[in-house]
Amino acid sequence: MKKLLLLCFMVVFSSNFYAQETTVKDTKSKTETAAKKKKATADKAATDAKKEAAKSKKAAKDATDASTTAKKESATATKKAADKDAAKAKSDATKASKKATAAADGTKADVKKADAAAKTATKKTLKETTEKAPKVADKVTGEYNGKKVYTGPKGGKYYINKNGNKTYIQE
Secondary structure, three states: OHHHHHHHHHHHHHHHHHOOOOOHHHHHHHHHHHHHHHHHHHHHHHHHHHHHHHHHHHHHHHHHHHHHHHHHHHHHHHHHHHHHHHHHHHHHHHHHHHHHHHHHOOOHHHHHHHHHHHHHHHHHHHHHHOOOOOOOOOEEEEEEOOEEEEEOOOOOEEEEOOOOOEEEOOO
């Protein structure tokens, strides 16, 4: 920018040194050069504005790319955390089942305690991983094969299977 201004001043001053006519032609040439300078500065400003617009577009695109990259990284981190939680729940369930088999050698009271612990661990893992809540707020009326039995508004009984679908029970 500074170099351009210096160049313009040099052009203006150099034309004054070599000019010998001081009539109407000088005023015409001065107005013409002034108009040319204004046009040149306007063109320069327009090109600078275009360059700045291109830079801002590029910066916006870079920011968008960075945000999508961050979203992808966040999603993979969340998935890893969910996988760790599922693995921990599964290991807890296997520990509970091992306790149940160890308790089978002991008394009946120990077996009941181990079974209760295994059921709660299994229910907890099922709730966390596979079981969906019913869409309608139905009453829980019992258990069937280790799953909650719901009674619908018309009296039908069902449970939520491993796919998250309702499975009706015939009495």
